[in-house]
Amino acid sequence: MNKTKAILLFLILVLPVLIYLFLQGFGKNQFAIPVYYESGLQNSQDDCGNDAKNGPYRLVHASIRELLGTNEFEESINVYEIGNRDSHQLRNNLYTFLEKYKDRKGVNLISIREEKDTVFSPSRYGAWYRFNLSDSNLLSLGRCILRLDIGSDMKADSGLVLVDKKLQIRGYYDPLKLKEIDRLNTEIYILLSE
Numbered sequence: 001m002n003k004t005k006a007i008l009l010f011l012i013l014v015l016p017v018l019i020y021l022f023l024q025g026f027g028k029n030q031f032a033i034p035v036y037y038e039s040g041l042q043n044s045q046d047d048c049g050n051d052a053k054n055g056p057y058r059l060v061h062a063s064i065r066e067l068l069g070t071n072e073f074e075e076s077i078n079v080y081e082i083g084n085r086d087s088h089q090l091r092n093n094l095y096t097f098l099e100k101y102k103d104r105k106g107v108n109l110i111s112i113r114e115e116k117d118t119v120f121s122p123s124r125y126g127a128w129y130r131f132n133l134s135d136s137n138l139l140s141l142g143r144c145i146l147r148l149d150i151g152s153d154m155k156a157d158s159g160l161v162l163v164d165k166k167l168q169i170r171g172y173y174d175p176l177k178l179k180e181i182d183r184l185n186t187e188i189y190i191l192l193s194e
Contacts (some may be wrong), residue, residue: 036147036168037147041057048144057147057169058167061073061167063145064145067137067140067145072108075165076108077107077164079107079108079109080146081110081112081159082111082142082148083159084176089176093176093181094109094111097109097181100185101127107188108128112142114138115135138150146161159173159174159175160173165191170191
């Protein structure tokens with residue numbers, strides 16, 4: 001009986017350690033973030049001209065540079081914030097996002113508002129870029145480049161768009177929900193570790 005107890009005790013103590021070591025040696029903890037429009041654009045927006053329907057869709061830096069007037073955002077992970085109603089909750093959620101990446105180069109928040117919107121004030125976050133665009137340019141950037149559904153009131157259906165270093169759209173998020181900001185942070189962390 002003592003021999004049986006000794007074997008059982010040995011298995012109870014050693015078996016979890018062996019399983020852990022096996023998983024560490026042969027297991028992989030990798031997560032995949034979806035890539036939007038991998039097979040091209042299936043339906044085109046009315047005012048966007050000829051959309052590429054073959055091959056994966058990628059943003060074109062030249063188009064963004066033309067609209068924003070800068071090429072600072074190449075070779076970085078960019079989160080475009082566009083078409084959102086300014087509110088206390090929106091600012092708090094954006095600050096939550098920015099606080100996580102304030103000391104990290106290569107992650108930018110690019111806020112884009114209407115030309116007449118002058119709510120912006122200086123920010124202590126160097127990764128927060130703000131632009132005011134005319135209605136036509138805002139619609140062009142939102143609808144044709146970022147593939148958002150922007151209404152006639154210049155407001156978007158989901159106001160944050162994650163774009164990776166390869167210029168692929170990796171996610172759409174609702175900036176008014178803190179749970180969505182947490183999901184955005186997690187997916188950026190995964191992109192940074194790739």
